[in-house]
Amino acid sequence: MTTQLHHQSKTRLLDAAMHVIRAKGYVAATLEDICHAAGVTKGSFFHHFKSKDELGVAAADHFSQGAEGLFAAAPYHQAADPLQRLLGYVDFRISLLTGDLPEYTCLLGTMVQEIYATHPDIRTACDTGLSSHIAELTRDIEAAKQLYAPDAPFSAESVGFFMQSVLQGAFIFAKAKQDPGMARKSLSHLRSFLELLFARHKNETVMG
Amino acid sequence: MTTQLHHQSKTRLLDAAMHVIRAKGYVAATLEDICHAAGVTKGSFFHHFKSKDELGVAAADHFSQGAEGLFAAAPYHQAADPLQRLLGYVDFRISLLTGDLPEYTCLLGTMVQEIYATHPDIRTACDTGLSSHIAELTRDIEAAKQLYAPDAPFSAESVGFFMQSVLQGAFIFAKAKQDPGMARKSLSHLRSFLELLFARHKNETVMG
DNA sequence: GGTATGATACCGTCTGGTTGGTATAAGGGA
DNA sequence: TCCCTTATACCAACCAGACGGTATCATACC
Numbered sequence: 001m002t003t004q005l006h007h008q009s010k011t012r013l014l015d016a017a018m019h020v021i022r023a024k025g026y027v028a029a030t031l032e033d034i035c036h037a038a039g040v041t042k043g044s045f046f047h048h049f050k051s052k053d054e055l056g057v058a059a060a061d062h063f064s065q066g067a068e069g070l071f072a073a074a075p076y077h078q079a080a081d082p083l084q085r086l087l088g089y090v091d092f093r094i095s096l097l098t099g100d101l102p103e104y105t106c107l108l109g110t111m112v113q114e115i116y117a118t119h120p121d122i123r124t125a126c127d128t129g130l131s132s133h134i135a136e137l138t139r140d141i142e143a144a145k146q147l148y149a150p151d152a153p154f155s156a157e158s159v160g161f162f163m164q165s166v167l168q169g170a171f172i173f174a175k176a177k178q179d180p181g182m183a184r185k186s187l188s189h190l191r192s193f194l195e196l197l198f199a200r201h202k203n204e205t206v207m208g
Numbered sequence: 209m210t211t212q213l214h215h216q217s218k219t220r221l222l223d224a225a226m227h228v229i230r231a232k233g234y235v236a237a238t239l240e241d242i243c244h245a246a247g248v249t250k251g252s253f254f255h256h257f258k259s260k261d262e263l264g265v266a267a268a269d270h271f272s273q274g275a276e277g278l279f280a281a282a283p284y285h286q287a288a289d290p291l292q293r294l295l296g297y298v299d300f301r302i303s304l305l306t307g308d309l310p311e312y313t314c315l316l317g318t319m320v321q322e323i324y325a326t327h328p329d330i331r332t333a334c335d336t337g338l339s340s341h342i343a344e345l346t347r348d349i350e351a352a353k354q355l356y357a358p359d360a361p362f363s364a365e366s367v368g369f370f371m372q373s374v375l376q377g378a379f380i381f382a383k384a385k386q387d388p389g390m391a392r393k394s395l396s397h398l399r400s401f402l403e404l405l406f407a408r409h410k411n412e413t414v415m416g
Numbered sequence: 417g418g419t420a421t422g423a424t425a426c427c428g429t430c431t432g433g434t435t436g437g438t439a440t441a442a443g444g445g446a
Numbered sequence: 447t448c449c450c451t452t453a454t455a456c457c458a459a460c461c462a463g464a465c466g467g468t469a470t471c472a473t474a475c476c
Contacts, residue, residue: 009422025322027235031466042467044422052466101325109380114233114322116383117309127384154400158393165377165394172317172376173369175324176335185366186373192362193397196404217456239432250433251457260432 010048012038017059022102026056026111026122056111056122063107064129071136082143083198089137090191093167097180097187105175109168134160148198159197166190218256220246225267226274230310234264234319234330264319264330271315272337279344290351291406297345298399301375305388305395313383317376342368356406367405374398 016038020029031052035042049055076088096104112126134157142156167190170183224246228237239260243250257263284296304312320334342365350364375398378391 023325025233025235025326027233028322028326030464032464041423043424043470046467047421108384109377110321112384113318113380114236116386117231118233118236123384123386130381130384154397155393158390159397161381161390162374162394162397165374165381165391166370167377168380169317169373169375169377172321173338173373176316176320176331176338178324178331182366182369183373185363186370189362189367189370189401193401193404196401238430240430249457251435251459252455254433255455255457 009038009040009044013040013045013048013055014059014062016040017055018063018107019102021056021059022105022107022110026114026119053119053121056115056119057125060108060111060122060125060129064132067129067133068136071133082140082147083194085140086137086144086194087191089140090163090187090194094184094187097174097183101175101178101180104180105171106168109171130164134164137163144198152197154197159194163190163194217246217248217252221248221253221256221263222267222270224248225263226271226315227310229264229267230313230315230318234322234327261327261329264323264327265333268316268319268330268333268337272340275337275341276344279341289355290348291356291402293348294345294352294402295399297348298371298395298402302392302395305382305391309383309386309388312388313379314376317379338372342372345371352406360405362405367402371398371402 013034016034017029020033020037023029024033031042031045034055035045045055049058071089071092074089074092076085076092079085079088098104108126108129112123112130116123138156138160141159145152145154145156145159166186170180170186173186174180174183221242224242225237228241228245231237232241239250239253242263243253253263257266279297279300282297282300284293284300287293287296306312316334316337320331320338324331346364346368349367353360353364374394378388378394381394382388382391
């Protein structure tokens, strides 16, 4: 109980950091902003974190864990066919594009773009989170490849990175246009790409 | 002569801003950083620009114009077939992924992701620049569609946004990994996507 | 009473922006 | 040709405010 109450304010700070940083960027996000959003004072903040940078790293980890849980519980995992799971993943991500931008945007992509050269530790944390998500995704891609295009020249991992690139880029245009409409269409093209990619090689193996 | 020499420092400031902002982000990029990189004093800066935000808008426009010139002069325009021009565009963009990150990265994507909610005027400038580049690209996509997939359900514009999403996302991973290797592979997948997209519908129209 | 947690008040530094001034060149009148 | 005025370009020094971070004190639970 106490422990929960104690840890509660640390969690609140992490959640607030996630939201504020996604809205204003890492540098512009003031500790006061974050503390205010968390309903906590700065003294409490420095009890839990040594510095703003440490918060940045912790927020990246926190976001990664949250994402891991979210996707692990998502319904698309049910599908038996790995390609269907992949397409289900894309559909699921399309379905997430609702609400305000800071709610569905990726903290890791946002932060790493801003601080990649100035905050090496945060950059590493973002890279780790992104890579582990891609690694998870790559398992299904690899399975789909074994099934439908075992001899295709591409690597499953590179498809995983491609998928995440589309996602990250889609977020950028959602921000630029302040509307997720185009992002949805981009993800829809991504879905087509996956269908084409595996269908092509499926036919190739069948035909030749 | 005099005019050129005078205006030179404004151009130097814009070039410096482009580079420094791409390296450190807009907020972290200090006026002193930019002035130092331009070899100009802060007093001179405020002679040419009313505020840092005005510089941000001007830098976005400056970058857009530079990009327009770069792509207008690129060799891929020579191709007669619009699909070949598109593939040439992708190849050209792959070939640009050399040198340090702040040299080949997109200023507009970098800035808009950071300031989309806090600096409306810069956001608009970024949106304008990105959209006009996509509009240019969309002409070739539309031509290729007319030629190879006139009845396909997708819009040429949405393919343009998809292409730019892949690019912007690829930059993010180049930054996260501090290596453009994966970005190249992503663009290579994008190239395959375009081939598949138009080949599919080409076959469809031929066959049925 | 001791330990984990939170609140208050404050400090040094840095940043965008201001001020007041100098140098150079162009025009204009005699 | 010379001087005077004006506009443009540039510069050094400074300022007020905000920021990350610290020191210190209060509270609550065991």
